[in-house]
Amino acid sequence: MSEQVRERETRRLDRVVVRFAGDSGDGMQLTGEQFTSETATFGNDLSTLPDFPAEIRAPAGTPAGVSGFQLHFSDHDILTPGDAPDVLVAMNPAALKANLKDLPPGANLIVNTDAFTGGNLKKAGYATDPLTDGTLDPYLVHRVPLTSMTINAVHAAEGTGSAVNKKEAERAKNMFALGLMSWLYHRPTEGTVGFLEKKFAKRPEIAAANIAAFRAGFNYGETTESFTVTYEVAPARMRSGTYRRITGNLALSYGLIAAGELTGLPVFLGSYPITPASDILHELSKHKRFGVRTFQAEDEIAGIGAALGASFGGSLGITTTSGPGVALKSETIGLAVSLELPLVIVDIQRGGPSTGLPTKTEQADLLQAMFGRNGEAPVPIVAPRSPGDCFDAAVEAARLATKYRTPVFLLSDGYLANGSEPWLLPRREELPDLTVAFTTEPNHTGPKGPEFWPYLRDPETLARPWAVPGTPGLEHRIGGIEKSDGQGNISYDPANHDRMVRLRAAKVAGIANDIPPLEVEDPSGQARVLVLGWGSTYGPIAAGCRRVRAKGLHVAQAHLRHLNPFPANTGEILRSYDKVLIPEMNLGQLRTLIRAEFLVDAIGYNQVRGLPFKAAELAGVLEDVINQ
């Protein structure tokens, strides 16, 4: 630490967007996560966007291998991870090259000058050194020899220097960057020190090296003359209650465990690893004490097959996957429609078609979920709107599945899965009672006495009885062949098939009466344009609406959580506006459904770049539609 601590200006900001970028082996995700954790502890509202390549270690030093993490934090409630960074940390030339286009002039840029070697510049595709050729003139550049300072700091640290080699010391450079950023934004640091001690508990010398690098980064900020200003963002005024930071996949995992407890059914997850859904399998596999059974199957088909088999036995059967996996599971989903057994199919959507963009987000599986099966095979669809909302959406999917004895799609996406936000913890008494009652008695009297008819429906919900193996007297056989209405025996009768197809459709359509009506937000009450969305676009759409309203324009927003069936009042709402705009991260899938169902000539705004919409972008589109 320097003897002289200079007086510096501390500037108060209402919100900041920071981005860490480096090689995919540089630990940028961990750095971003930890900065986010400090920020959450401080009490800001926040939203994060990790962005990483599909390859575990893409070619080092190339733009293709760059991994980034963006965090937006504020003193008020925010809806998106931010459009453009106010500060970019670039760990090497490739990270600079891949991210500079997003950096507005005047923004802070912290570069690791040690990484700007001839070889690295070449790998990044720079003909000349951007540090010296004027490329960086528009920015507030902070040149930090991050690697060498990290190595020096680690080796100077007491008891550490000799215990770690140069390579291990160098790998702590992300913690130096984190320390510097923590200083620049007045973040609390105790959590990070504790985190490092815990993470490297088995290798205390590595923990010490990382802590030394983290502290050195913090102290460097204090002593360098490069930074004349530091920034403060006051805690946000949020609803009272207890919060934690949560990603969509974690919230979704907890929602599934909660659904098991609320329904009283043991959770059975049959799954096959696939990006970006695997974290749900990882998470659920930890919670054996909840009676959660996880089964890593030989393929996607076996994953859903085992889940359906468990549902037949009275478990809450769940399968988790992404779009390519849904394609493989389609036949089994059709079987579940025909068997009328509960099943939750979680699709964490990613860029498609085919393998597409495994680590990037998209909303292009809606029509697959809606129609991707042979025959008339309706399946309810639920979509969360934010990372924390994945919890409630999972509970809702399980509610519909068990109450209506049907497979249900839960359509999240890569952005929600890996993005995070503060989550107001639900209280136990706020969670719904979803207790499931199995059928234990015969439900029909035949010529020879009491009988069990597996397809004799509840007149209100049209759900069939769920009698599980082990129930005496209710032995029955079900299958994918058409069944006679009520009795459930094989039937090829034409009129019966027509009736059964219509009954299954009516059962799913009837859910419209069991879900909340579509709500519209229109603060002025004068809007003539409605913007309609679904899923993860909620944040950017709401942020876009705020921006245009701040300019005195009027716009109404509605967001669908249920996509099949739509809430009962959807048509009425759509028809009460002059124009309906539907932004989607696909080429117009909800728009297709809306036009078909309601004959409303909605306008689409469609982008499939693998990234969420930006608030400014949507604000511009909204203004155009309003002013046209």
Add this chain to the structure above:
Amino acid sequence: MTVTTNHTGISNRLLDLVPAAPAQQSRKDFTSDQEVRWCPGCGDYAILATVQGFLPELGVARENIAFISGIGCSSRFPYYLQTYGMHSIHGRAPAIATGLATSRPDLSVWVVTGDGDALSIGGNHLLHALRRNVNLKILMFNNRIYGLTKGQYSPTSEVGKITKSTPFGSLDRPYNPVSLAIGAEATFVGRSIDSDRAHLTSVLRAAAEHPGTAFVEIFQNCNIFNDGAFDTLKDRSSRDDVTLKLAHGEPLVFGAEGDKAIRRADDGSLEVVPAGSPGVLVHDATATDPSQSFALSRLTGDTHGVTPIGIFRDVDAPTYDEALNTQISDARARQGEGDLMSLISGGETWTID
């Protein structure tokens, strides 16, 4: 659920988890009210009668038995049994049954499948069920033809088979299902014949007594599309000379006069020699190493003039479902039952007043 030991001779550590039948059951108790719709003369009738006759021997409550099938003629089987059953989709029965058996240790779960269902479209699921050793009894009816789709060659049809889809003869080499199962390290592998009720019953009994996956190939005649495929094994005049009935602990001797035997050839494979020759092998179904069982499975009518039937392999090993359920009970014993609210409020939290 009260569990009492069943009252017959069939028992193993997993079957003991299934509630016993309250009273002696009969074949009639396992016969459903559905009209059986296989072609007249189909081998499936004989298998159905044998299974219905055998199930009372299990001694477990009828409602705790589930039959899961895929698609094909054999897969209609569950409809004709008064147990719980699912007629699912092509090839997927082992996967579906794995979920059921793993989540319900109190059930006796059986899979009925055919050569096309199990070895072609569902080959992957079969391999992995065998590898995991899930507590399933898999009955594979092998008629060496596709029946329900009206007569295309199957993965067990002989090379050169003339069928509707192979008018110039089939090109691909057939699977030997028993070799395949042993190769996948199945813990129980047996083979029997539809028409030999006593033998089939003995194999079913041994399968039921095995804790873990039991794979049973049943030669089954399709009298419409592949009639007579197993005639040499059934014909009274020939069958004893071409059938080796495996019996654990007994010398591998066969023939109408007991005049032929099996021993190991110099290259490690097995060969047929006159009985009384030196080195005749004794059958050991319980050997941990599968080499000899596998070598036995390579004996066929075409190559050696003899087809072994009976129990090839029957070894005790940990089962997947036991291991998974033990992980759960261990976690609960160690950490207590999970508490939802403490789970979701785990990690770093902060409170705003």
